[in-house]
Amino acid sequence: MPIDRDEVLRIAALARLRVSPEEAEALAGDLDRIVAHIDSLREVELPDDSGSLTYFDQDVHREDRAGESLSRDDALKNAAETDGEFFLVPQVVDKPGGKTRDDRATRSGGDDAGRGGDR
Amino acid sequence: MTELWQRDARSLAELIRTREVTALDVAEAHLERVLSWNDHIEAFLHVEPAQVRREAREIDRLFEAGADPGPLAGVPVALKDNLSTRGAPTTCGSRMLETYNASWDAHVVSRLREAGAVLMGKTNMDEFAMGSSTENSAFGPTCNPFDRERTTGGSSGGSAAAVAAGLVPLALGSDTGGSIRQPAAFCGIVGMKPTYGLVSRYGLVAFASSLDQIGPLARNVADAALLLTVIAGHDPRDATSSVRSVPELLKGGTESLRGVRIGIPTEFFDEGLAPEVRATVGAAQAALARLGAEIEEVSLPLTRHGIAVYYIVAPSEASSNLARYDGVRYTLRGEGRSVLDMYVSSRGEGFGPEVKRRILLGTFALSSGYYDAYYGHAQKVRAAMRAEFERVTEKVDVLLAPTTPTVAFRLGEKMQDPLAMYLNDALTVTANLCGAPAISLPCGRSSDGLPIGLQLMAPRFGEEILFRVAAAYEAEAARKFAFPPEPSK
CATH class of the missing domain: 1.10.20.60 (Glu-tRNAGln amidotransferase C subunit, N-terminal domain)
Structure with a gap:
């Protein structure tokens, strides 16, 4: 197309x-x-039984146990903007009354970058 | 007298182990090479001489204390700049990560440290490994040491050039569609892509996760085998890392290849092949026959669609993997009043043209209404291609082909024509799509003195036979590596 x-x-x-x-x-x-x-x-015509791709020869399981992980400082150190505890992103949630507050203080935790909100 | 920088990794390891030279002597000799060459070819993006010396002194201290620092003790190794290295920049050749410092070591980097290697620095690459010439680096191209108006190939062009010019004896690269083998071929060295799953991808910045593999670049087959032995093996932090034990890769001296069956896939010798490449690879085939190998023609018709499949699958996976660069966690952030604005401007500023092109291509192939026709269908063709590859490699031990259709092309030659650049990968993508191991080794020069690469492929986990045939060819053809002439001051 x-x-x-x-x-x-x-x-x-x-x-x-x-x-x-x-x-x-x-x-x-x-x-x-x-x-x-x-x-x-x-x-490209494929036979009906051409099947699908299997990437893995093995099942991968592990115990559901917390392992080594990054310290907060290490996790934050490459971010553009933080407050020392959280990633900061532009305001995402409107204030009551419908007006968007014009500041850049929304805090965002961990991987959930888009879902931060005022504490 | 052979200078230290001219020696291969095994010989350096032996000299250091027997204390004829110190690790610091070896580090200094290679730092001097970096100093005299890097401005001419831009192979390294980051070298921290004080850190290199610290690591070398530590190896010497361990030897003096009677310890065994490992099989690569004191040997300088370069790392492609998409391998996370604690405390050092890991830019992936991108503005997006220009000031990024990894907080952890990739699995292969930990393995190198445990083996006593001295990490020389981070090498240039096409941005996020997307490219075949290293011209897509946000920090400028790497030049081919044999002709600085030509490309090194890519995306591991910095690693290949550094090894070829004697700045390091060993380097790591990553290969998603040929990114180790193609630059190795263009720079006249050995480059190897292992079986998918043999080397952990933990800490490798992801491009296309079902295709990416880390592998060695070296000036001879035995050095490549040594480096692969150090980095291979199971790692629970990569769910696709194989639990199989790593085979012994080089079992000693050169042997005859009597009884070894080598397949010549006709589709890899299509009309697009440069006559000099065809003739040189033909001579390599004859050399293998002299060693007693049985040569037979085979056919892999579906590999003709390799580029089409690859340029659906790889960009699709890339568009998903690169979603993480949103201006929040990884350094560069663009302006924006809303979060969405900020995402859009960060990604618009941070990514270069080729990365944008591939994200768009992948987003298109995965988007509603097109998914089945593009991504879904490509995955089915890929599965059939892999079944075909496995059927053929049940009858032969190794497949022989050129690594690239031509010798190194000129800088700028293909930059305005992305499709022409993509077609350059036609002979290398098969191994990635099939998860198979493949090696490129030098097999001669063109009339312009440019290196030509011979490619050998084996069935999955066939590293042992792959290295055996490669080593036998290297010995028979007596293709000793020759360094490029020194740059004029």
Whole structure:
């Protein structure tokens, strides 16, 4: 299927990627040619019993036990913004009354980057 | 007299072990090489001489105390900059991680430390290992030591150039679609991608997790085997790490290859192959026949679709793996009034053009309405390709092919044409898609003096036969590694 500038912008929004209109134009050309090449795969006919890919030769289980883990300082040390305890991100939750407070003090714990809230 | 930097890893380890030289002497000789070469080729992104000397002195201290610091005691090893190294930068060649310092060692880095290796520094690479020329590094390209107007290949181009120019005897790279073997071929050295699961990926910054493997680069087959022996083996921190025991990779002297069956897959000798590559690899095939190997033609028709499958599977996995770079935990953050704005601007600023291209390609292939037609179908073709590979390698022990269709291309030559760059991986992606081990070793030079690589592939966990055939070829063909001429001042 052909890929145009609008399609690039649609995918870029899904990928949370800022792409300028000029970039989108160039990317549309590149992706269109790449996808045209990839489309050759559609001609490959597979036997019905071709099965699916198994990556692993082994079942992997371990005990549900806490192991070694990063210290808080190590976990925070590469972050752009912290308060020494948490990652800081721009405000995500509206204040009661519907107005978004204009500060950058939302705290975000661990992996759940987008789900922080005021403490 | 052979200079220390000219010696291979095994010879250096022996000289240090017998105390004919100190680990510090060896470190100084290689630091001097880095000083005289790195500005010309940009192989290393980070070298911390004081730290290198500290590690070398510690090895000397252990020897003086009567301890055994391990099989690589005092041997300098370079690390591709996507291998997490505690206390050192790990940038992945990206602005996104320009100031990132890992808080832990990758499994392979811990193994190197336990083996007594001296870590020389971190080498240049295509951003997040996405590329075939090291030109996609945010910090500038690495140049081929044999012709500085040409690429080293990629993405492990810094590691390959550092080994070829004698800045280190050994280096680690990672190989997702050929990223160890292709630069090894372009730089005239040995590069090996192990069976998927043989080496733990713990601490390797993820690109495409079902394809990524860490492997050795060296100037001869035995050195590559030594380095692989140190890093291979089970690690519970990588769920795909195999529990099989690691085979003994080199069992001594050169032997005849009588009884060894070598398959020549016709699809790897298609019309796109440069005539000099075809002729040189043909001569290598003849050398193996002289050693007693039985040569037969085989066919792997599905491998013709390797690039199409690879450029669906790898970008899809990458688009998911790179979702973690959101401006929160990893250094670079863009402006944004809302969290979403901040994510979007961080990723827009932090990633270079090729990484964006692949994230978009992967997001497209995984998106609603396209998933079955692209990702789902590609996985089925991949499964069939792997079944075909396994059927063929039941009848032959090793497959022989060129590593690359051409010799090293010129810097800038393919940068405006991503598809042409991708097609350069046509001969290497099969091993990754099938999880199989493969090695590239030098088999001659073009009329311009540029190295040509011979590729051998084996069935999964066939490292033993792979190294046996490679070592026998190396001895028979007497393809001694030759260093590039010194850069003019």
